[in-house]
Amino acid sequence: MKKLLLSASVILLATGAFAQSTTGSTSRFGIKAGVNLAKIHSSGNNEDAYNDNAKSNVGFNVTAFGDFGVANNFFIQPGISLQNKGVKFEGTTSGTAGAITTTTTSSVKSNVMAIEVPINAVFNIPTGESGAFQISAGPYVGFNISGKNKGTTTTTTVNNNTNSSLTSTTSNDRDLSFGSTTDKDQSSIDFGANFGLAYRASSGILVGANYGLGLSDLTPKDSRANTNKYTNRVIGFTVGYSF
Numbered sequence: 448m449k450k451l452l453l454s455a456s457v458i459l460l461a462t463g464a465f466a467q468s469t470t471g472s473t474s475r476f477g478i479k480a481g482v483n484l485a486k487i488h489s490s491g492n493n494e495d496a497y498n499d500n501a502k503s504n505v506g507f508n509v510t511a512f513g514d515f516g517v518a519n520n521f522f523i524q525p526g527i528s529l530q531n532k533g534v535k536f537e538g539t540t541s542g543t544a545g546a547i548t549t550t551t552t553s554s555v556k557s558n559v560m561a562i563e564v565p566i567n568a569v570f571n572i573p574t575g576e577s578g579a580f581q582i583s584a585g586p587y588v589g590f591n592i593s594g595k596n597k598g599t600t601t602t603t604t605v606n607n608n609t610n611s612s613l614t615s616t617t618s619n620d621r622d623l624s625f626g627s628t629t630d631k632d633q634s635s636i637d638f639g640a641n642f643g644l645a646y647r648a649s650s651g652i653l654v655g656a657n658y659g660l661g662l663s664d665l666t667p668k669d670s671r672a673n674t675n676k677y678t679n680r681v682i683g684f685t686v687g688y689s690f
Contacts, residue, residue, distance in 0.1 A: 479687025506531025
């Protein structure tokens with residue numbers, strides 16, 4: 448983690464030394480919002496089977512931030528953010544016994560709301576008077592505040608002799624709990640690193656993309672007897688405004 452952040456800072460500072468134009472080091476504030484494509488990544492036993500079946504959970508993000516100039520084209524950007532994370536699984540099984548064919552489709556969606564505090568280093572690459580590209584990297588710490596699992600199972604039974612069918616659907620929704628004990632679903636704290644690319648027009652309008660790489664295990668501390676580690680992976684797309 449320390450090596451990653453140090454390398455990012457060195458790259459940003461070195462590039463700034465060769466910039467031919469500048470946007471200065473004026474401080475400013477802004478807000479941005481957009482869409483998240485989130486997954487929970489597994490490493491350990493049977494990780495391939497888990498990761499191959501994990502699908503993106505579509506959510507949202509809202510972030511308020513400040514750009515504090517420390518040098519020409521170089522800023523430190525702290526913020527506070529509401530992030531919708533999670534993962535989704537879908538699967539279908541089918542079997543036939545005599546004249547009866549049974550097909551079962553299951554869907555499980557995990558939604559988690561988290562408050563994040565990111566601190567990014569941001570380097571501007573000016574594009575004349577029209578604006579500047581922004582490259583950013585830095586750590587974040589997140590606090591899981593609420594969540595819900597939504598599960599649906601649909602079973603269809605077909606009698607091949609009579610061509611008749613019967614379909615039933617059951618739901619299994621429940622709230623998630625967060626903490627370090629074995630009765631909790633996830634850890635209450637998450638930390639990792641952000642990497643972003645954006646364009647800020649001279650009018651203050653921002654368009655960007657961000658990748659959140661979770662580094663801490665989401666498994667509650669008292670339940671980490673197995674070798675599997677579960678971490679967040681989030682791709683975010685945002686639009687915003689800074690002034």
